Amino acid sequence: MTKETSTKAGISRRQVLKTGAAAAGLAVGSGAITGFPTVWAQNPITLRQFGTGVSNINAIADKCKADLGITLEMTATDSDAAAQRAVTQPNSYDIADIEYWILKKVYPVGVIQPMDVGKLKYYDQVVPLFKSGKLTPESVIAQGTAPHTVGYVEKPGDKTFAKSETQWFTMMPTIYNADTLGIRPDLVGRDITTWADIMDPAFKGKTSILNIPSIGIMDAAMIMEAMGNIKYADKGNMTKDEIDKTIEFLIKAKGDGQFRAFWKSFDESVNLMASGEVVIQSMWSPAVAAVRSKGIACKYQPLKEGYRAWGGGLGLASHLKGAELDAAYDYINWYTSGWVGAYLNRQGYYSACMDTAKKFMSDDEWGFWIEGKPAEKDILSPEGKVMEKAGAVRDGGSFQERMGHVACWNSVMDEDRYMVRRWNEFIAA
Numbered sequence: 001m002t003k004e005t006s007t008k009a010g011i012s013r014r015q016v017l018k019t020g021a022a023a024a025g026l027a028v029g030s031g032a033i034t035g036f037p038t039v040w041a042q043n044p045i046t047l048r049q050f051g052t053g054v055s056n057i058n059a060i061a062d063k064c065k066a067d068l069g070i071t072l073e074m075t076a077t078d079s080d081a082a083a084q085r086a087v088t089q090p091n092s093y094d095i096a097d098i099e100y101w102i103l104k105k106v107y108p109v110g111v112i113q114p115m116d117v118g119k120l121k122y123y124d125q126v127v128p129l130f131k132s133g134k135l136t137p138e139s140v141i142a143q144g145t146a147p148h149t150v151g152y153v154e155k156p157g158d159k160t161f162a163k164s165e166t167q168w169f170t171m172m173p174t175i176y177n178a179d180t181l182g183i184r185p186d187l188v189g190r191d192i193t194t195w196a197d198i199m200d201p202a203f204k205g206k207t208s209i210l211n212i213p214s215i216g217i218m219d220a221a222m223i224m225e226a227m228g229n230i231k232y233a234d235k236g237n238m239t240k241d242e243i244d245k246t247i248e249f250l251i252k253a254k255g256d257g258q259f260r261a262f263w264k265s266f267d268e269s270v271n272l273m274a275s276g277e278v279v280i281q282s283m284w285s286p287a288v289a290a291v292r293s294k295g296i297a298c299k300y301q302p303l304k305e306g307y308r309a310w311g312g313g314l315g316l317a318s319h320l321k322g323a324e325l326d327a328a329y330d331y332i333n334w335y336t337s338g339w340v341g342a343y344l345n346r347q348g349y350y351s352a353c354m355d356t357a358k359k360f361m362s363d364d365e366w367g368f369w370i371e372g373k374p375a376e377k378d379i380l381s382p383e384g385k386v387m388e389k390a391g392a393v394r395d396g397g398s399f400q401e402r403m404g405h406v407a408c409w410n411s412v413m414d415e416d417r418y419m420v421r422r423w424n425e426f427i428a429a
Contacts, residue, residue: 041069045327050075051082051097053266054284054349055175055312059382060340068334070327078264079212086111094328096315100147100171101214103315104412107150107170108159112315114152114168121333123169125353130173130311131165135403144218144236144409147173147311172332173352175344176311178402182273182283186297195219195303196226198280204257208272208281211262213423215410218308219282220246222407226305236411240418247422251429262427266290273298285348288395289387300348300395306407307396313352345369346382350399372398 049056053076061072075093077085083102085092090111098106106112117123128134133141133148151170152162161170183192188203198207210216221235224246232242253259260278263269269287272278274296283300291298314332316325334340341351342360346369351357358366367373372394379388388394396402413419 039069040327040330043323044069044071045324046071046073047094047324047328047331048073048075048092049095049097049314050077050085050093051312052076052079052099054286055097055344057343059343060335063339064331064334067339068330070331072331079215090317091319094317094320094324095331096171096317097174097312098171098315099310099312099410100150100173101145101310101410101412103171103313104145104150105416106315107153107161110159111318112170113318113320114156114158114170115172115316115329115332117167117169119329120169120172120336122336122353122356123172125336125355126173127350127352127354129176129403130313130352135400139404142309142406142408143232143234144309144411146409147176147313171313171315172336173311173313174335174340175313175349176309176352176403177285177349178307178309178396178406179282179284180303180307180396181280181301182269182288182291183299183301184273184276184279184297185299187276187279192280192301193304194226195222195305198223199227199253199258201258203280205260206277206279207259208261208263208269208278209259210269210282211264211427213420214412214416215308215310216262216282217243217246217419217423218408218410220250222305222308224249226303235408237413238415238419240415243413243415243419243422247426250426254426254429285395289348289381293381293385293387302396302402302405306405307402308408308410309403309406310410311352343382346380350403354399368392368394370399372401 047070049072056074056076061074064070064072079099079102082098083105086096086098086106087109096112130147130151133146150161152166153168153170154162154166155168181198209219218235221232224230225232229249230245232238261272263272266284266287269283270290272281273291274294285300288298288300314335316328320328336353336356338356338360341353341357344351345357345361364376368375368379375388375390375392377390378386381387
């Protein structure tokens with residue numbers, strides 16, 4: 001959005017509501033959506049959103065346009081590029097769809113403004129993981145950059161994060177998951193039970209890990225601990241010595257030919273697995289589903305040491321004000337009202353507002369994706385393709401079993417720059 005269009009759009013909320021009343025009445029009457037101002041069809045507003053490919057999906061932009069009249073311009077990129085763009089090009093976006101570990105790098109720079117929770121319609125329905133770090137009162141808070149540790153500030157303008165829940169939310173959480181290793185059960189030839197299995201010499205030249213330093217290093221930490229090579233004080237905040245030991249281990253494994261490749265994008269991971277070039281690798285749940293949708297056996301393998309988790313959300317660019325800021329809040333409230341959450345759940349991710357998403361899923365879909373129950377009918381993707389046959393049970397079981405066994409979150413360490421430099425040495429080795 002140019003400065004010129006921003007100025008034009010800077011009309012008061014009252015004016016917008018007045019002029020848009022007729023359009024709003026039409027839209028609500030048509031059953032398009034309820035409970036949202038549909039004033040934006042009368043006063044067209046475009047919101048520019050960027051983020052990773054997992055949630056920058058054309059179907060979401062199309063639905064937003066139909067329901068709210070807001071045009072979403074989406075740009076999908078990888079995590080490292082998203083972190084860089086958020087900081088270096090703050091006027092190039094209105095909504096930052098980023099992960100919480102990225103927020104730790106981005107928020108203190110001042111390019112994202114906090115949200116008043118009083119304006120977030122579904123704040124009360126956000127799962128407690130994002131507020132307290134615990135799924136249940138008995139849960140142990142996982143290591144790494146747990147979302148609640150960067151979720152709040154005391155007041156607008158603060159550059160440091162609050163210690164507990166406040167009126168000011170740094171981002172509205174939308175999407176998260178518990179990640180593990182993907183395997184080709186037809187090609188590995190045995191049970192896989194531990195992160196250490198990726199280093200089995202039997203899989204030499206047929207393994208892969210993720211080449212995004214802040215995420216890949218966590219996979220490496222899970223592997224190192226599982227092998228008994230090291231016990232980190234905090235996997236999510238390693239000392240220089242711990243980083244060195246981890247990277248030296250990876251460089252040796254690479255030199256021995258253990259890895260086939262290092263992937264950065266969803267599609268790369270799918271292609272490596274579908275082709276059979278790789279039989280065990282770091283993977284995202286929907287990537288496993290994408291391999292399976294090609295008729296190829298692929299499993300998202302629960303491991304005894306637990307999962308590596310990540311979470312993302314929608315952040316408001318600092319420059320947003322007036323009608324644009326109002327539109328951004330309306331968009332975020334629409335996003336968390338259920339349709340998008342159900343769409344993300346059907347891909348194998350989890351919605352941050354589970355109660356609203358449930359209303360947009362059949363009992364069978366909810367049973368399969370969230371409760372770990374066998375599917376009564378074929379399970380379809382959001383695009384209508386068969387993902388799982390009737391009788392299938394989701395890998396890893398229920399939401400509680402998966403998110404309740406998180407060992408660490410993707411992380412930004414105090415020694416982040418040193419870690420990235422060492423990681424790049426490993427990739428270049």
